[in-house]
Amino acid sequence: MFILPMNSIIGGANIGTAVTTPGNAAETGVAGDFKNILQDTINNVEETEAVTKVDAYNLSIGNMDDMHTMMINTAKADVALQTMVQLRNKVLESYQAVMNTGL
Secondary structure (H helix, E strand, C coil): CCCCCHHHHHCHHHHHHHHCCCCCCCCCCHHHHHHHHHHHHHHHHHHHHHHHHHHHHHHHHCCCCCHHHHHHHHHHHHHHHHHHHHHHHHHHHHHHHHHHHCC
16 A cells, blocks of 8 residues: 655656556557546555445454554545546546537
């Protein structure tokens, strides 16, 4: 489980180097990098949500003694979800701007 640092997403020229995978050499340019960033963000949200669900279950059955770990994992999941929602909003805004310029 990890949360992408914001500087790797917003860094401009560093976008391609921050999240590019070596097995993806066929895809070059901005579209491939954007796809990787979006997929990594979605995977991050899924992973953090799964950890939060496991923590909640363990707490409910009494297998968890440290409440602070659950609270930290819940905060990570919340930040990951908020990041994904903001990314989605920016994608929709960009799409609408492109569609409006074509008219």
